[in-house]
Amino acid sequence: xxxxxxxxxxxxxxxxxxxxxxxxxxxxxxxxxxxxxxxxxxxxxxxxxxxxxxxxxxxxxxxxxxxxxxxxxxxxxxxxxxxxxxxxxxxxxxxxxxxxxxxxxxxxxxxxxxxxxxxxxxxxxxxxxxxxxxxxxxxxxxxxxxxxxxxxxxxxxxxxxxxxxxxxxxxxxxxxxxxxxxxxxxxxxxxxxxxxxxxxxxxxxxxxxxxxxxxxxxxxxxxxxxxxxxxxxxxxxxxxxxxxxxxxxxxxxxxxxxxxxxxxxxxxxxxxxxxxxxxxxxxxxxxxxxxxxxxxxxxxxxxxxxxxxxxxxxxxxxxxxxxxxxxxxxxxxxxxxxxxxxxxxxxxxxxxxxxxxxxxxxxxxxxxxxxxxxxxxxxx
Numbered sequence: 219x220x221x222x223x224x225x226x227x228x229x230x231x232x233x234x235x236x237x238x239x240x241x242x243x244x245x246x247x248x249x250x251x252x253x254x255x256x257x258x259x260x261x262x263x264x265x266x267x268x269x270x271x272x273x274x275x276x277x278x279x280x281x282x283x284x285x286x287x288x289x290x291x292x293x294x295x296x297x298x299x300x301x302x303x304x305x306x307x308x309x310x311x312x313x314x315x316x317x318x319x320x321x322x323x324x325x326x327x328x329x330x331x332x333x334x335x336x337x338x339x340x341x342x343x344x345x346x347x348x349x350x351x352x353x354x355x356x357x358x359x360x361x362x363x364x365x366x367x368x369x370x371x372x373x374x375x376x377x378x379x380x381x382x383x384x385x386x387x388x389x390x391x392x393x394x395x396x397x398x399x400x401x402x403x404x405x406x407x408x409x410x411x412x413x414x415x416x417x418x419x420x421x422x423x424x425x426x427x428x429x430x431x432x433x434x435x436x437x438x439x440x441x442x443x444x445x446x447x448x449x450x451x452x453x454x455x456x457x458x459x460x461x462x463x464x465x466x467x468x469x470x471x472x473x474x475x476x477x478x479x480x481x482x483x484x485x486x487x488x489x490x491x492x493x494x495x496x497x498x499x500x501x502x503x504x505x506x507x508x509x510x511x512x513x514x515x516x517x518x519x520x521x522x523x524x525x526x527x528x529x530x531x532x533x534x535x536x537x538x539x540x541x542x543x544x545x546x547x548x549x550x551x552x553x554x555x556x557x558x559x560x561x562x563x564x565x566x567x568x569x570x571x572x573x574x575x576x577x578x579x580x581x582x583x584x585x586x587x588x589x590x591x592x593x594x595x596x597x598x
Contacts, residue, residue, distance in 0.1 A: 325506025
């Protein structure tokens, strides 16, 4: 079987989608020696991927996401390689590509949090963009031979919003954390990282983007309402327009070093920031899976999490939950973590057990089964 994977999101370039795509490909390489794979990458991540399996080859597809070229040029390129099946790890499927494909739908954030606040475009352009995205999402799920998704919550969300889709057309394959605590202590690296960002107090940690549904403004308000001078809040994520807006809202607190925006960091620095955090905080209003809390748990960090959407399914009994729409609920959860060591220790123990439930190899195995199922269904 000749399989193509749209890996233009591969690696750091694609953030959460990039991590999913990278881990899927790396684990397919480990377990599949039967099928051949064409991996389509952009110029920015072409060198980042180095095939480790002779059945895997990479192809330059330097075509931006979501634009006109994606809809026109990408299907022409895909057809050139006469593939039996293509896997699109996101909803942005070229509608002119008519051969068999599967699509991964991570969430329906587009439908639930599609306000203009989540875009840098003028309102009228945003409305056009939103209309087109909805049409492509609808097409992707209707025409896909199979839909892969990352939680039972997202599967249920799809079935409720697209009743024409049959339940048996959707498979759930859980993601997994990608970082585990190192057995080797590197005190020098820790000191350098902390000094670099001016972190001298115990800190709460958030890792990710600053899109409005991540609820960071209310999270920081709740933290500041504690009025604890012995703690700071550290946020890790590329400084874009949304992070810049957040920085502007808390400029005074930044000057006083109560809130520290470290920007985008490498994996080594991120590991240090995870391992030395007091508590990880994740009060998002909507998540299809939610990988960062699992990464924090894998590093032995207790987690405060929102009690909504997929989070209870994915995190189980490991975190301390709060209502993400109520500032006082977030505040009380943070205060509980500060004052009750028994709660922190319980969350830490349960966190280690929870992350053991998730495995990238299992996701790759489930994905191959879907590939084979579709191939034999469509074989003449």
